[in-house]
Amino acid sequence: MADAKVVHRLLLFLILVGLAFSLYATLETLDPALQATCSVNSYLSCQAVDSSGFTHTGPIPDWAIGVGGFLLLLLLDLALLRTFEVRWLNAVTVVAALGVVTAVYLGSIELFVIKAICPICLGAYLSGVAVLLVALWLRRIRASAEPERAPSRVSGETA
Numbered sequence: 001m002a003d004a005k006v007v008h009r010l011l012l013f014l015i016l017v018g019l020a021f022s023l024y025a026t027l028e029t030l031d032p033a034l035q036a037t038c039s040v041n042s043y044l045s046c047q048a049v050d051s052s053g054f055t056h057t058g059p060i061p062d063w064a065i066g067v068g069g070f071l072l073l074l075l076l077d078l079a080l081l082r083t084f085e086v087r088w089l090n091a092v093t094v095v096a097a098l099g100v101v102t103a104v105y106l107g108s109i110e111l112f113v114i115k116a117i118c119p120i121c122l123g124a125y126l127s128g129v130a131v132l133l134v135a136l137w138l139r140r141i142r143a144s145a146e147p148e149r150a151p152s153r154v155s156g157e158t159a
Contacts (some may be wrong), residue, residue, distance in 0.1 A: 004141045008081065011092070011134045015073045018127030022066030025120050029055070029063055038119045048116035054109055062106055066124045069099045073131060089138055096132035103128050 028034040028046055035047040042048060049055065055062045073095055080088035103125035110117050 002137070002141060004138060004145070007134060007138050007141060011131065011138060012074075012077055012081070014127055014130045014134060015070055015077055018124050018131060019067065019070035019074065021120055021124035021127055022063060022070050025063040025118070025124065026067060028120065029061065040119070043116055044119055045116045046118045046120055049110055049114055049118040049121065052114040052116070054114055057106075062121070065102060065106075066121075069095065069102070069128070070124075073099070086142065089135065089142065093132070093135040093139060096128060096135050099128040100132050 024034075025046075028038065029050055032047070032050070035045075035050055038046040039048070057065060073092060076088055076091045076095060079085075080092060106121065107117075107125055110121065
């Protein structure tokens with residue numbers, strides 16, 4: 001069985017990796033010269049995605065969703081690290097799952113509408129998937145470490 005502390009460090013690392021990808025996506029949006037660093041061809045191209053006009057969800061830029069999501073995960077994970085309370089692990093798991101749903105939505109727009117993939121965005125999407133998988137792994141470790149509860153007696157029952 002894996003050590004929960006080691007797995008938790010992996011969770012924290014993956015959140016920071018996702019945050020780094022999201023922050024780079026922010027920078028490349030603000031400084032178009034950076035788009036050339038992650039534009040391999042017409043299909044793997046940050047520039048094609050950024051200039052598509054499909055990089056907002058309503059009024060919110062997609063990069064802000066990534067930065068906000070990974071910052072929220074970081075705050076929740078720091079609370080988990082401090083207290084090891086299951087409610088924080090549950091919150092990390094729920095936010096990570098919502099992030100994966102969001103990544104599927106944004107990735108679908110890249111694939112089917114823009115017809116290009118931003119490698120930086122893909123890195124953030126995959127980081128989010130990894131965060132969810134590691135959070136689920138931690139939940140499994142926690143569940144296996146909890147002692148089995150004895151069945152509770154119903155009032156009026158005799159031994």
